[in-house]
Amino acid sequence: MRPVDDQHGMEWDRCDRCREAMSAALDGEAAKDAAAEQAAVDAHLAGCPDCRAWQQDAAHVTAITRRARTGLATGGPDLVARVVDHAPGPRARWRGTAARAGLAAVGVAQATIGLVSLLGAVTHAHAMTDPLMVLGAGIAHATHESAAWNLALGVAFLAGALWSRHLAGLLPALGAFIAVLAVVSGLDLVAGRVDPARVATHLLLVAGFVLGLAVVRTVPRPGPGPTPGARWWRRDERGAPDGHAPAVADRWERESDVA
Amino acid sequence: MDDARITALALRARDGDRAAAGEFVAVTQQQVWRLLVHLADASVAEELAQETYERALGSLRRYRGDAPARSWLLSIARRVAADHLRRRARRPVSPATLAEDDRPLGHVSGAxxxxxxxxxxxxxxxxxxxxxxxxxxxxxxxxxxxxxxxxxxxxxxxxxxxxxxxxxxxxxxxxxxxxxxxxxxxx
The missing domain is CATH 1.10.10.10 (Winged helix-like DNA-binding domain superfamily/Winged helix DNA-binding domain)
Incomplete structure (x- = not known):
């Protein structure tokens, strides 16, 4: 009797697939190779009275639910007045522009600091005798290096104000930089190794970071692009392929996670 | 009701146009409510629809327009419904839940x-x-x-x-x- 059972199992499976195809056809959602699918359905229907009956029942159920859809214009509460205040206000765009302008100003200031300290370091370099070498760098070189960093951060702020779409990528690095700098500045201040005025110039970085966050949050980033906020949409888009993904390529292959 | 118009409304609302925000809610609210009636239940659909719009409009500034606004909104409604069901499952014996479920069926707006x-x-x-x-x-x-x-x-x-x-x-x-x-x- 086992061959019969196997036969039964296959038969049931084939009915299932046939019904899935008929269901999609009822919704006008035929697969890409609609003709081949229709041929397979027709061939199956010719020998399966159960599926022929199911097709009629399914069409009937669909007609009933379609009637329910046309009743969609009625029912449901009117929420407009209750929720519209949650929408961005008229100042939303202005706020974004202000944040970008502020970021650009911080960028100019930061780049100026970098430039000034670079020039200062260059003019002082020949007078230095470098009594201290730390990790292979004398004071002159360490000063050059920090001046270069300050200049680069100023340029990054300016560029971020201009191309706000790329700004989000800068923020993790900048945040880490500020966190480390805050700790070592605090230690150096306590030990008297640094002028408070010098530490005060680091506040520009904090201002740039805060303004950068504000720009990222307020300025819309049009167009597709890998940004942190876009991640879940990208996943959904991959989940809704246009017919090339395996889920649709083989229309007989059902998802294993179907309940 | 077409998707392009709904998306255009959402983008204008994002840029601070309150009238567009109101129209966006007006043309989508029946579908949102309808979905919530079926995903949760009729007695809470109105409350959940309001929560959906509060979340959606609050995060509208981050909407980039690269997915149709209606799908974006309905996926938020779906998450609101899932959160509601999870909350309800966590406190199945609390008196508040019983009171909520005890609403007379005749007054259910989802009929x-x-x-x-x-x-x-x-x-x-x-x-x-x-x-x-x-x-x-x-x-x-x-x-x-x-x-x-x-x-x-x-x-x-x-x-x-x-x-x-x-x-x-x-x-x-x-x-x-x-x-x-x-x-x-x-x-």
Whole structure:
């Protein structure tokens, strides 16, 4: 009797697939190779009275639910007045522009600091005798290096104000930089190794970071692009392929996670 | 009601146009409410619809317009419904829940005259994933790819779930022929 059972199992499976195809056809959602699918359905229907009956029942159920859809214009509460205040206000765009302008100003200031300290370091370099070498760098070189960093951060702020779409990528690095700098500045201040005025110039970085966050949050980033906020949409888009993904390529292959 | 117009409204609302925000809510609220009636239940659909719009409008500034605004909104409604069901499952014996569920059925605003009692019961009895796929595609009229984007699953899964929901409905309604079940509620 086992061959019969196997036969039964296959038969049931084939009915299932046939019904899935008929269901999609009822919704006008035929697969890409609609003709081949229709041929397979027709061939199956010719020998399966159960599926022929199911097709009629399914069409009937669909007609009933379609009637329910046309009743969609009625029912449901009117929420407009209750929720519209949650929408961005008229100042939303202005706020974004202000944040970008502020970021650009911080960028100019930061780049100026970098430039000034670079020039200062260059003019002082020949007078230095470098009594201290730390990790292979004398004071002159360490000063050059920090001046270069300050200049680069100023340029990054300016560029971020201009191309706000790329700004989000800068923020993790900048945040880490500020966190480390805050700790070592605090230690150096306590030990008297640094002028408070010098530490005060680091506040520009904090201002740039805060303004950068504000720009990222307020300025819309049009167009597709890998940004942190876009991640879940990208996943959904991959989940809704246009017919090339395996889920649709083989229309007989059902998802294993179907309940 | 077309997607391009809804998306255009959402983008204008994002840029601070309150009138567009109001119109965006006005043209989408029935679908949102309808979805929530079926994903959660009618007694809380209004409350959840309000929560959906509060979340959606609050995060509108981060909406980039690269997915249709209606799918974006419905996927938020779906998450609101899921959060609600999770909350409710966590406190099944609290008095507040009982009071909420004790609302008289006659006052339930989700009693949709367009649906027959039999169809509503059959829908409510469906497996949640199948019901979601069925409601999105049949009652809200979404295409399979749009429903897949809302539900966050492959398009083939929607296709299969819709077919299984249909089969379940055929089985449920077949015992009582649906045409005979709509005597006083034709709409």
């Amino acid at each position: 949709d005259p367009a649906e027959s009692v039999a169809v509503r019961h059959a829908l409510a009895a469906l497996d949640p994933d199948r019901r979601e796929a069925f409601v999105l595609t049949q009652l809200l009229g979404l295409r399979y790819d749009e429903a897949a984007s809302v539900a966050g699953c492959p398009i083939g899964t929607i296709r299969s779930r819709v077919a299984r929901a249909r089969a379940d409905l055929v089985a449920a309604l077949g015992e009582h022929p649906p045409s005979a079940e709509r005597p006083h509620r034709s709409g």
